[in-house]
Amino acid sequence: MDPVTHGVIGLAISAFSGDPVSLSNPVSIGCAIGAMAPDVDVIVRIFKDDFHYLRHHRGFSHSLPSLLALAGIITLGVGKFFGDVNYLNLFIWTFIGAFSHTFFDMLNSYGAKLLAPFTSKKFKANLLMLYDPVISILCLTLIFKRHISNVFLTTNFLIFITYLAARYGMRRRAERIVEKNYCSGYKLNKVNILPSLMAFHKWDFVVDTNSHSLVGQVNIINGKVSVRRKFKKPKSEIIELFNNTNVGKYFSDFSPIFHISQIEDQNNLILKSIDLRYYLKNNFMHHATVVYDKELNLVESFFQPYDVNKYIPIAEEI
Template identity: 45%
Template sequence: MDPVTHGIIGLGIAALSGQPLSIENPLVVGVTLGAIAPDLDVVVKYWGNYQYLKHHRGVSHSIVGLVGISLIITFGLSLFYKEASFLNLLLWVFLGSASHTFFDILNSYGVRPLLPFNNRKLVAGILMLYDPFITVLSLGLIFVNVDRATKILATIILVSLYISFRILIKNRVKKILDNRYKISERKDKLYVLPALMNFFKWDFIIQTKKYNIVGQINFITNKVKIRKKLIKPNNKLIKKAYRTELGRYFREFSPVTHVEIVEQDTNIELKITDLRFYLRNNFMHHVTIVFDENNQVIEEAFHPYKYDNRIVVQSA
């Protein structure tokens, strides 16, 4: 989710405390800062988009990172709000920061919450990067004047129902696609994730032995749109490309990719595309790895957000 949405969620959590929503209240300031702070890894952009995407949602989103962030924010605020209880403030700041990781797990990028001890990424893939329901619910907590117990109970019920609803819809979409394309019968692979810009649509990728099929389905009308049907190449250089530094990173970055092979005079270029995110008729993230006539890597380049963006990671 974007930082603004995380900040609104933080204010919503602060509203559950029953205390006044004022900048003079350290709890409100702390929870809001905690909800935004994990995305301060954006400073890594100073070293370029490759380093940013490589480290984004890393340690700052992990449990260890959240504890560290909460301690820093609480200690900083205690210097200005000397009357505040350190432990009480720390608890609420941690709730704010934990909400950040929780909702990031629910979208399609995911989070590695156990860093630095375990690199496993948790991805639920049920919420959009910007989710209107969660935003409206948080605004309701801020502006609707009801007693604290009612707010807490309503929040638990509504968030639980909404997450359950999104899981049910995702499973329903999977079933529709499975019946239509015989995915289970053919032992193909299916990936389903929320559309980037439309609450009522879900994106999907079907991986067969011969094709990568990318499309979108409307869960209200069940209408399916196939965006791309890509032929899967068979070349020994593909495995070698994934063993490069950039290839290994991209495989961790995306669970579903497509490889296109382009011959250029004596060189061979492998273009690896992340099939998850499709915006303005193009896929967002790409990698190109170039081999010479002796099948040696001579260049690795990362193309974040659009193919025209080109960052050379390694060059012979």
């Protein structure tokens, strides 16, 4: 989710404190700023490049230790600005706002490292799109309703829980449709179901079989399955060559679902990797390229974030 949406969620959450949602209310301000704060890791993008940014994005800044630290810093700043405040109460709600950021990031397909630095695992539920209209509507009702009763708060919370359950049910339906569609033609190893980037009623999928990786989209309303790309799986030695490079090690950690293709010319062996999770404007979002010479000496390697025509050289020591 984008920082503005996170801030709106933070404002909405502050309604549960019992105080009115207002820009003159320190709890509302603390909760909103806290909900946007974990994306402070964007500063890496300013001083470095997209490779270093994506390498750290939703990492330590989204972890519990960082959320506590950010909540403390924001509490002190907001408290100084407003003067007479209950610092403990302000800290609790600011932390809740900050935690909401990581929580909602974990509900989409990118995930977040809640327990960094203790583990590098990203937690992700694959339930929500990067922007979710239902969540936004629920938040706006909490922000703009003048008189909020406990019944209203409870109702909104139950709607939210029900919506998450419904999204889980939608994902399971998409998985069953895809499995039924391909169970006869392929030996399925794994079916990955991801929320679509744009369409509410559609889900993306990556089917891993013994011979191919199939990438497509399923409409859970009419059951229609469309295949965007079909990739023949590479030989194990090609995967090993790619993974032995720094960009390969990073890419396999960055994306749990990727494909490697090979191109041979007169002088070089070129390995191109594609992150199969995000498909936008008829192409995949993230790529990487590794070039070997005839003797399989590494010549160069690139990370290509957001655009296949964008090249960020990756050194062997990073």
